[in-house]
Amino acid sequence: MTLQNGLPVFSLTQDKILRGNKAYKTVTTPGQSLLKRQLALLNNLTGVLLLVHLVAGFNLPVVAETASNFEHMRTTSNEQTQARQLFIEALLLLRENKAFAARQILERAAELEPDNAAIHCNLGLAYQNSGNVTQAMHEFANALKLKPNMPEATLNTAGCYQSIGKTQEAIEWYKKYVHNNPHAPETKQVKDIIKALEISLGKPGSDPSCADYFDSITGEGTYRWPSTSLPIKVFIDPAEDVEAFRESFHQALLESFDAWMLATQNRLAYVLVQEKSQANIICEWTSNPQEVSEANTQSERGMAHIYAKDGNIRHATVKILTRPMLDQGSVSDDDIKKACLHELGHVLGLQGHSTNNHDVMFFTVDTSTVWPVLSKRDKATIARLYEKYPKLADPTPPVVPPQ
Ligand SMILES: [Zn+2]
Numbered sequence: 001m002t003l004q005n006g007l008p009v010f011s012l013t014q015d016k017i018l019r020g021n022k023a024y025k026t027v028t029t030p031g032q033s034l035l036k037r038q039l040a041l042l043n044n045l046t047g048v049l050l051l052v053h054l055v056a057g058f059n060l061p062v063v064a065e066t067a068s069n070f071e072h073m074r075t076t077s078n079e080q081t082q083a084r085q086l087f088i089e090a091l092l093l094l095r096e097n098k099a100f101a102a103r104q105i106l107e108r109a110a111e112l113e114p115d116n117a118a119i120h121c122n123l124g125l126a127y128q129n130s131g132n133v134t135q136a137m138h139e140f141a142n143a144l145k146l147k148p149n150m151p152e153a154t155l156n157t158a159g160c161y162q163s164i165g166k167t168q169e170a171i172e173w174y175k176k177y178v179h180n181n182p183h184a185p186e187t188k189q190v191k192d193i194i195k196a197l198e199i200s201l202g203k204p205g206s207d208p209s210c211a212d213y214f215d216s217i218t219g220e221g222t223y224r225w226p227s228t229s230l231p232i233k234v235f236i237d238p239a240e241d242v243e244a245f246r247e248s249f250h251q252a253l254l255e256s257f258d259a260w261m262l263a264t265q266n267r268l269a270y271v272l273v274q275e276k277s278q279a280n281i282i283c284e285w286t287s288n289p290q291e292v293s294e295a296n297t298q299s300e301r302g303m304a305h306i307y308a309k310d311g312n313i314r315h316a317t318v319k320i321l322t323r324p325m326l327d328q329g330s331v332s333d334d335d336i337k338k339a340c341l342h343e344l345g346h347v348l349g350l351q352g353h354s355t356n357n358h359d360v361m362f363f364t365v366d367t368s369t370v371w372p373v374l375s376k377r378d379k380a381t382i383a384r385l386y387e388k389y390p391k392l393a394d395p396t397p398p399v400v401p402p403q
Contacts, residue, residue, distance in 0.1 A: 083113035090122060099129035117147035124156060133160050133357075149180045155190070165208040165355040167201050208356035212380035217352035217361070224349045225280075226312045227389055231269035235279035243287035244323040248333045249340075252372075253283060253320070256340035260348055263379040267389035268348065281316045281347055292321050301339035304346035316347035337372035345378065349385050354378070 086109035093102035103126035109119045124139030137160045143153040158173030174194045178187055200206060205215025225232055236253060239245040261268050273279050286292065292303040302320040306313050320339050324331055341360040353363040359375045 239285040302343040
């Protein structure tokens, strides 16, 4: 894994592109999602990687002790053999991001073999991936009780603290990992995370209990659609040949536009246009994960770009992935809605992320704590961004008839 500028990969990239008058800025926001082992925590525009570690088997050096336990088990207990089978079954499910199913199996395995740290560690991960951070931390603690300093459980505990915005605690746990595993392949990365977290600590807007996260989304400049561009002209690609696309996705995208407009108390408005060339915002769908990833970023659900000059957004593009990143399954309408809300938040000017895992603009929407609706803080943040704009008395009907 490569690192750039001392920061971990999966960071929010901000490139200046030189075009014509050299004054345009493009801000690229990779879509957010969980990738089995790794999450991007984009905190206050500081790219911070959150590591999530799965115990992949019993032959890893780190769980060598457990491996020998299992060797022993084969000849001793039917229950322990069963626990091993369940562990393997759950591992496959975790790899497919089917955390809920994995959780049920690992709970059974933990009953059969309560003293196995690897089972507790992966059970913790299953909880973490299904949004229950409290229970996840409880299971990582169980693993650490059985196997003090277990590297995966240590990293995952750090990740949990990071995901709930307890940065100081996250730093302490990451440091503990570095101290105990100075030569592990991840150590360099973990050191970079510590550095990035230390920088982000105390930055304005990082407190997840504030009424809004305005400071987090304006840390590197404030971007707005100028009032002269209203209503914003939106083109939505019909996605005729896009694999896994469903008509309900189109609806989810429209509802997401409506939700953000309403949150500005109708200070923003949009119209749909039939021609791409007329549009300010171009929305497209893709079934190819590569199209929502950029070099040195890892993203899954979508990608948003804005092109701005002097803080005024001139043009924006959004691309949403129609299928899961890691398998051939399908995504739910709720998942698509969350991705649409998140990416549209970026193109409407929210250039950063919330540290509160109940906000749609949290760094990942792949957690059950994020619902497919705007939170109070999401609404308050965009309302504040456009508070000086006049309310549009009669919002324009959302469709411009073809000419
Ligand atoms: Zn984002």
